[in-house]
Amino acid sequence: MILVTGAAGHIGNVLVRELVNDGNDVRALILPGEDVSSLEGLSVEIVEGDVLDPQSLDAAMHGVDLVFHLAGIISIMPGQDNLMRRVNVDGTRNVLAAAQKAGVSRLVYTSSIHALSRDWLGKIDEHVPFDPDNQAGEYDRTKAQASLAVLEAVKQGLDAVIVCPTGVVGPYDYRGSEMGDLLRSWLRLRPHLMIEGAYDFVDVRDVARGQILACEHGKTGEVYILSGGRVRLMEMKQMVQDVLGKHSMTIKIPTWLAKFASLFTPLFYRLTRQVPKFTEYSLETVQSNSDISNQKAKNELGYSPRALVTTIGDTVRWWLAKEGKNHIL
Numbered sequence: 170m171i172l173v174t175g176a177a178g179h180i181g182n183v184l185v186r187e188l189v190n191d192g193n194d195v196r197a198l199i200l201p202g203e204d205v206s207s208l209e210g211l212s213v214e215i216v217e218g219d220v221l222d223p224q225s226l227d228a229a230m231h232g233v234d235l236v237f238h239l240a241g242i243i244s245i246m247p248g249q250d251n252l253m254r255r256v257n258v259d260g261t262r263n264v265l266a267a268a269q270k271a272g273v274s275r276l277v278y279t280s281s282i283h284a285l286s287r288d289w290l291g292k293i294d295e296h297v298p299f300d301p302d303n304q305a306g307e308y309d310r311t312k313a314q315a316s317l318a319v320l321e322a323v324k325q326g327l328d329a330v331i332v333c334p335t336g337v338v339g340p341y342d343y344r345g346s347e348m349g350d351l352l353r354s355w356l357r358l359r360p361h362l363m364i365e366g367a368y369d370f371v372d373v374r375d376v377a378r379g380q381i382l383a384c385e386h387g388k389t390g391e392v393y394i395l396s397g398g399r400v401r402l403m404e405m406k407q408m409v410q411d412v413l414g415k416h417s418m419t420i421k422i423p424t425w426l427a428k429f430a431s432l433f434t435p436l437f438y439r440l441t442r443q444v445p446k447f448t449e450y451s452l453e454t455v456q457s458n459s460d461i462s463n464q465k466a467k468n469e470l471g472y473s474p475r476a477l478v479t480t481i482g483d484t485v486r487w488w489l490a491k492e493g494k495n496h497i498l
Contacts, residue, residue, distance in 0.1 A: 174264060187377045189211055258314045258318065336348055
């Protein structure tokens, strides 16, 4: 039996699909009352629990051989976030303790490229250390601290491996991730405000396969970067609209103006209670070092990500099929 925490999320539901397609028995851990439409139709055992509730984790771990820990909170907002810290750090420690108690064979922790130091010059690979004091944002710090907790558990005898995906895009994005919503917005043929920037993006299906490969072939205590390829945001918009065969106007926003605006967007999002789309954190991300290597994962795991243009095409077609062309456009 394989346990997947955070199973209803974007990466989680795709990982469950891959595991089920491989013929595995899968148990999906979800929050009480959580929307599980992303798992609908899959042959999976769904159990309710919370990474902040050790008793529910003990129950979920019963009879489990392998654990994929994905449950976490993502935020691009500035400042401290106590719930995110509790879930990402304390929740991971609870999962590690439950896994050790249950005697699982292996645990794969899904960290993030953002858990690594942002001050690194040159190519980013697994030599870059986790930065628990990262000044970029609270999300980065919590993922780094959780990753270090995993490595500490390895020293105590737990067989665990860490994977660090880059910017994740792809189909089966039922909840509308930050990047998924951006891609979907480009389907609307209207003028779009854009900034100059680029980052490394990877197909969610390749991340899921990379997680499985890490479980099968990864070395205990090792970290593997699951990246795809670096692309400019302008190029990504072009790829999206190439699928439609129609293109809209792009209005470039100067970087200085975008930085100025980012000082006020957090207050706007808090007042309107909208999901944050653009903050100083997201701006810094697409202008940061994104020369990222996945060579270690290729060499040791057999990881082989697909071309981003394929990912974009599949994602656009998934959105159109899910919501209807007329509804989106």
